[in-house]
Each structure stands twice: as C-alpha cells, then as structure tokens.
Amino acid sequence: MERIPRRYRGIRDRRNPYEIFDEEEFKMRFRFSKATILWLHELIGHDLEPTTRRRKSISAINKILITMRYLATGSFQQLVGDTVAVHKSTVCVVTKSVIQKIAQLKPQFxxxxxxxxxxxxxxxxxxxxxxxxxxxxxxxxxxxxxxxxxxxxxxxxxxxxxxxxxxxxxxxxxxxxxxxxxxxxxxxxxxxxxxxxxxxxxxxxxxxxxxxxxxxxxxxxxxxxxxxxxxxxxxxxxxxxxxxxxxxxxxxxxxxxxxxxxxxxxxxxxxxxxxx
Structure with missing residues (x-):
C-alpha cells in the first residue's frame, strides 16, 4: 500500500504592516490611518488579546488589521489570509470576533x-x-x-x-x-x-x-x-x-x-x- 507523505504544516511569518508600509500605503490598504487603528485598539484590544502564550498567536492589533483588510477589500477570506499570512478559517473567526466588539460600541458613537x-x-x-x-x-x-x-x-x-x-x-x-x-x-x-x-x-x-x-x-x-x-x-x-x-x-x-x-x-x- 502506497504511503501518502505527511503534509508539512509550518508557521508562516507575519509581517508587521506598521513597519513595512508608510502612512499613505497603510491607509490605502486598511482604510484608516495608523493612529486611528491604534485608537481602536485602545477601545477593544483588551478583549481581543490571545489567551495562549504561544509565540505565533495572533495579537489584538493584528486581529484588527486582518478585519480591516477584509472590510477594505471585500475580497474572499482566503485571499485576505494569504495577504496577512493566516489561514482563511482564521480570517473567518477573527473578523467575526472583531466586528462583534466594534458593534458593541454602537451606543457610544x-x-x-x-x-x-x-x-x-x-x-x-x-x-x-x-x-x-x-x-x-x-x-x-x-x-x-x-x-x-x-x-x-x-x-x-x-x-x-x-x-x-x-x-x-x-x-x-x-x-x-x-x-x-x-x-x-x-x-x-x-x-x-x-x-x-x-x-x-x-x-x-x-x-x-x-x-x-x-x-x-x-x-x-x-x-x-x-x-x-x-x-x-x-x-x-x-x-x-x-x-x-x-x-x-x-x-x-x-x-x-x-x-x-x-x-x-x-x-x-x-x-x-x-x-x-
């Protein structure tokens, strides 16, 4: 019986958009300035921090950026995942959780x-x-x-x-x-x-x-x-x-x-x- 080679599951490097994009490029991709994203992080970031201490867990700020990338492009979740180096299932879970937290701010704004x-x-x-x-x-x-x-x-x-x-x-x-x-x-x-x-x-x-x-x-x-x-x-x-x-x-x-x-x-x- 032919053995099927085991699929290697590696961890992809996640680039930091704050470092690789200037202000104009950042706003073009995420529809908000860096300062506005940081302000949003102050409002909801404490509810989005990962519960695990794994080194490659997704930080609250990156969860917000994944969500904004999806909203800013209207693209398929797989394409968004490829852009930010996460699986499409992760994009689905992250965007839903972040959007729920944003929606909870409705009475305030x-x-x-x-x-x-x-x-x-x-x-x-x-x-x-x-x-x-x-x-x-x-x-x-x-x-x-x-x-x-x-x-x-x-x-x-x-x-x-x-x-x-x-x-x-x-x-x-x-x-x-x-x-x-x-x-x-x-x-x-x-x-x-x-x-x-x-x-x-x-x-x-x-x-x-x-x-x-x-x-x-x-x-x-x-x-x-x-x-x-x-x-x-x-x-x-x-x-x-x-x-x-x-x-x-x-x-x-x-x-x-x-x-x-x-x-x-x-x-x-x-x-x-x-x-x-």
Missing part, C-alpha cells in the same frame, strides 16, 4: 443628537439650503448578500432582483451616522422599516422637540418626516423641493462614502446570515 447638540445639528443643515429644524436625513440602502437558502430565502430578494439586507440610516450634515437599522430583508419597504423602528416611536412622542427628518418620496409625509412635493405647481413648491433635495442629499453621500471606504458593502457579503 451612533446616537441621535441630545438637547445640547440639537441646535448645532439644525444650524448646520440650515446653512446648506435654508431648510430649518432638520435633525437628520433618512434613507435606506441595499447591501448585497448571497442567497441565505432555505424556505425564506426569497424574502431577501429585493425589487432590483438580487438578495440583500435593506439598511436604514439617518445622518447629520457632517455625514455622521446618527441612527441605523440593519436587520430587514431586501424585500421590505423603506417605510415599513421606519414605522417599526424605535426612532419613529421617539419622534411620535415629540422627544426631539420641533425637529424633523427629511426623507424621499418612498416615505409618507408626517409632521416629523418631510418628503418632496410630488407634483409641484407653484414657485414656492419648486423652491421647497430644491431645498429639500439638496439638504437630504447628505444621506446619499453618506452611503456613498461608507461603501467607498468599505467595498465589501458594495461588492456583497459572502458570510453566514448571523455574521452578515
């Missing part, structure tokens, strides 16, 4: 303006096109995914014909995301997502004083959510639509910047639904 911030947010929107009392621009964007399979797969197929998660976001005039809902299948309408959100309930209770959101014609016009006039007939309605369109454009640019920085969101996610 993604939140609607409080009473102290409200006036400043409204003022910045007003300076764009003289639209008063705006506290945010709202819209949804489809994030492409692979078919999740199973009997409910078709609910993820959107009106454009591909599988997706329909993500709702609200941003301010600086394109900072203030609210996000990322759990609805692609077939669900934008207005349904908003009506079911906690943000809608807060607005109905008048928690943001006299402020309102700007949405497109996919939403119903309400006292706290203004939409365009569908068939403007007067100069005043034309002026309102122009002001509305150019002010609400912030959310369109916000989604564009987000998908440009993290191409995995535009190319599509190939992970399991829970990870997605």
């Amino acid at each position: 993604i939140k609607m303006p409080n009473r102290e911030e409200l006036h400043n947010v409204q003022l910045k929107f007003y300076r764009k096109r003289r639209m008063p009392r705006v506290i945010g621009a709202i819209d949804c964007s489809h994030i492409r995914i692979e078919s999740p399979g199973g009997p409910n797969a078709e609910i993820f197929r959107n009106r454009k014909g591909f599988f997706s998660i329909n993500v709702q976001a609200v941003c301010d005039a600086d394109l900072q995301i203030r609210n996000i809902v990322a759990r609805w299948p692609g077939s669900v309408h934008d207005s349904t997502i908003f009506n079911d959100s906690s943000l809608c309930a807060h607005l109905e209770r008048g928690e943001y004083e006299n402020g309102f959101l700007l949405g497109d014609s996919g939403y119903a016009c309400r006292p706290f959510l203004l939409t365009p006039v569908l068939n403007p007939r007067t100069a005043a309605e034309e002026a309102y639509n122009l002001s509305h369109r150019t002010t609400r454009n912030a959310i369109e640019r916000c989604f564009g910047v987000l998908k440009r920085r993290f191409p995995c969101l535009s190319l599509g996610l190939r992970t399991k639904m829970n990870t997605t």
